[in-house]
Amino acid sequence: MTANRLASEPSAWPPMREELRGLQPYGAPQLDVAVQLNVNENPYGPSHAVVADVATAVAEATGSLNRYPDREFVELREALAAYLGHGLVSAQVWAANGSNEVMLQILQAFGGPGRVALSFAPTYSMYPEYARDTNTEWVVGHRESDFSLDLDAARDLVLDRKPSVVLLPSPNNPTGTALPPEAVTMLCEAAASYQPGGLVVVDEAYGEFRRSGTPSALELLPRHRNLVVTRTMSKAFALAGARVGYLAAAPEICDAIRVVRLPYHLSAVTQAVALAALRHAPELLGQVDVLRAERDKTVGWLREQALLVADSDANFALFGTFEDRHAVWQGLLDRGVLIREVGPDGWLRVSIGTAEEMAAFKQALMQVMEEGKSDE
Numbered sequence: 001m002t003a004n005r006l007a008s009e010p011s012a013w014p015p016m017r018e019e020l021r022g023l024q025p026y027g028a029p030q031l032d033v034a035v036q037l038n039v040n041e042n043p044y045g046p047s048h049a050v051v052a053d054v055a056t057a058v059a060e061a062t063g064s065l066n067r068y069p070d071r072e073f074v075e076l077r078e079a080l081a082a083y084l085g086h087g088l089v090s091a092q093v094w095a096a097n098g099s100n101e102v103m104l105q106i107l108q109a110f111g112g113p114g115r116v117a118l119s120f121a122p123t124y125s126m127y128p129e130y131a132r133d134t135n136t137e138w139v140v141g142h143r144e145s146d147f148s149l150d151l152d153a154a155r156d157l158v159l160d161r162k163p164s165v166v167l168l169p170s171p172n173n174p175t176g177t178a179l180p181p182e183a184v185t186m187l188c189e190a191a192a193s194y195q196p197g198g199l200v201v202v203d204e205a206y207g208e209f210r211r212s213g214t215p216s217a218l219e220l221l222p223r224h225r226n227l228v229v230t231r232t233m234s235k236a237f238a239l240a241g242a243r244v245g246y247l248a249a250a251p252e253i254c255d256a257i258r259v260v261r262l263p264y265h266l267s268a269v270t271q272a273v274a275l276a277a278l279r280h281a282p283e284l285l286g287q288v289d290v291l292r293a294e295r296d297k298t299v300g301w302l303r304e305q306a307l308l309v310a311d312s313d314a315n316f317a318l319f320g321t322f323e324d325r326h327a328v329w330q331g332l333l334d335r336g337v338l339i340r341e342v343g344p345d346g347w348l349r350v351s352i353g354t355a356e357e358m359a360a361f362k363q364a365l366m367q368v369m370e371e372g373k374s375d376e
């Protein structure tokens with residue numbers, strides 16, 4: 001029987017790309033746990049007023065779902081440009097289904113065979129996957145022990161490898177480290193100094209959570225035509241379920257991405273939801289200050305427990321180090337608290353939730369560490 005013959009050759013079926021065979025899809029476990037602090041979501045759901053407005057907008061869009069949506073999503077680009085400020089106009093804005101899709105499109109348009117994408121580890125684990133999926137060579141430099149960048153070494157690596165795309169999350173995931181503007185400027189200049197030059201993508205997925213005094217790379221856009229700043233509605237904006245991410249860059253860069261995007265990639269429903277949500281931006285972003293304060297308290301508390309904690313400008317904290325981090329992660333899960341096993345060996349990452357969720361996390365962690373001591 002055909003099925004049996006295929007079963008006896010598991011590696012040959014399905015006939016996948018050689019380099020993808022046996023790989024697991026990316027993603028944190030989606031478990032039904034009381035306290036979910038593992039994927040950096042905003043713990044505060046939308047208010048009744050926001051729900052009602054989004055529902056009305058979706059109902060209106062539903063009336064014409066027999067038609068394809070506006071392929072250029074002009075109204076949404078205008079609304080995003082107005083939201084970002086900094087004098088940006090719609091031709092400088094692009095959006096897709098999450099900033100993950102935005103970054104994949106950047107690599108589809110600017111990466112590819114014979115080209116290099118570069119970042120500095122530890123960093124976001126999706127970047128090497130965009131590179132792999134677009135046949136772009138992946139080059140990774142390293143961060144210092146405090147997870148900052150050695151600027152001279154970073155520039156030398158860029159000049160040496162001449163990447164087409166440099167991916168720089170700021171604040172970085174999973175460490176929470178923000179980049180100083182000098183770093184962005186230096187790397188933009190380095191990436192503009194060879195032919196045909198490279199893009200510097202500053203991934204500001206957590207930009208809204210920066211501590212005061214840390215500027216956004218949006219301010220540098222007028223100075224560097226090869227700078228791209230990506231943002232998302234998934235984190236501070238409390239809209240992870242809607243899948244909306246976007247970028248600000250030179251109009252030529254947006255036009256280049258239009259060549260590779262799928263037709264009508266942003267559904268009419270997605271556009272309607274995003275537009276309605278943007279009308280409520282102040283309210284949706286209203287808990288950001290609460291989360292920043294909770295973040296600073298959490299970092300302080302973890303340090304009081306004699307743990308190492310990376311300075312964080314994001315809505316999470318990376319802490320450690322544990323001899324057996326998996327045991328700590330499992331101990332927390334056994335107590336109904338789900339965090340993330342990610343980053344360098346020995347470290348764990350906790351997203352910032354509500355005050356009640358953080359209290360549950362602290363209590364569970366104290367118990368797990370107590371137990372660890374008595375096991376010794």
Ligand SMILES: *Cc1c(COP(=O)(O)O)cnc(C)c1O
Pocket residue numbers: 040097098099100101124169172173203205231232233234235240243244245
């Ligand atoms: C969460 C996150 C994103 C945003 O992903 P979406 O696809 O917009 O939900 C982008 N970059 C980093 C580093 C992230 O952690």
